[in-house]
Amino acid sequence: xxxxxxxxxxxxxxxxxxxxxxxxxxxxxxxxxxxxxxxxxxxxxxxxxxxxxxxxxxxxxxxxxxxxxxxxxxxxxxxxxxxxxxxxxxxxxxxxxxxxxxxxxxxxxxxxxxxxxxxxxxxxxxxx
Numbered sequence: 007x008x009x010x011x012x013x014x015x016x017x018x019x020x021x022x023x024x025x026x027x028x029x030x031x032x033x034x035x036x037x038x039x040x041x042x043x044x045x046x047x048x049x050x051x052x053x054x055x056x057x058x059x060x061x062x063x064x065x066x067x068x069x070x071x072x073x074x075x076x077x078x079x080x081x082x083x084x085x086x087x088x089x090x091x092x093x094x095x096x097x098x099x100x101x102x103x104x105x106x107x108x109x110x111x112x113x114x115x116x117x118x119x120x121x122x123x124x125x126x127x128x129x130x131x132x133x134x
Contacts, residue, residue: 007032007033007123008030008031008032008033008034008036008038008103008123009030009031009032009123010028010029010030010101010102010103010123010124010125011028011029011031011125011126012026012027012028012099012100012101012125012126012127012128013026013027013028013029013128014026014027014128015099015128015129015130016129016130016131017131017132017133018091018130018131018132018133019132019133020091020092020093020132020133020134021090021091022091022132023087023088023089023090023091024088024091024130025085025086025087025088026042026085026086026088026099026101026128026130027083027084027085028040028042028083028084028085028086028101028125029082029083030082030083030084030103031082034082036105037058037059037106037107038058038103038104038105038106038123039056039057039058039103039104039105039106039107039108039110039111039115039120039121040056040057040058040075040077040084040101040102040103040104041053041054041055041056041057041075041101041102041103041104041108041115041116041121042054042055042056042073042075042084042086042099042100042101042102043099043100043101043102043116043118043121044095044097044098044099044100044130045097045098045100045127046096046097046098049097051100051118052066052116053066053115053116053117053118054066054068054069054073054116055069055073055075055086056075056108056111056115056116057075057076057077057084057108058107058108058109059079059107060107060108060109061107061108061109063075063076064108064115064116066116068094069088069095072088072089072090072091073086073087073088073089074086074087074089075087084101086099088130091130091132092132092134093132093133093134094132095130095132096130096131096132097129097130098127098128098129098130099127099128099129099130100124100125100127101124101125102118102121102123102124102125103121103122103123104120104121104122104123105122
């Protein structure tokens with residue numbers, strides 16, 4: 007079992023930056039694939055970035071080059087640095103953990119079904 011708690015959301019102007027954090031507790035000694043997802047009222051929850059201890063992070067096309075996922079293994083914190091924000095980035099952002107390394111998911115790395123642990127979400131609103 008692992009518990010995830012997100013923080014850092016808020017309101018920001020287009021072009022600005024926000025950093026989200028996700029604190030993990032519980033069975034953190036297990037190697038999880040950690041990811042960030044987002045969801046709006048009219049869209050399914052979509053995976054935007056994942057990272058593990060084995061390989062380079064993966065990003066969705068919509069955020070590649072603007073967002074950076076990273077994790078501090080000593081503190082058990084996952085981050086999402088969001089730069090050059092756009093109005094379409096407005097969403098509820100969720101932290102998630104899935105069993106095993108991210109490479110096990112192959113091209114389905116962004117599928118929410120691979121992730122069994124979720125945080126409560128944090129809202130990010132970007133105004134244009």
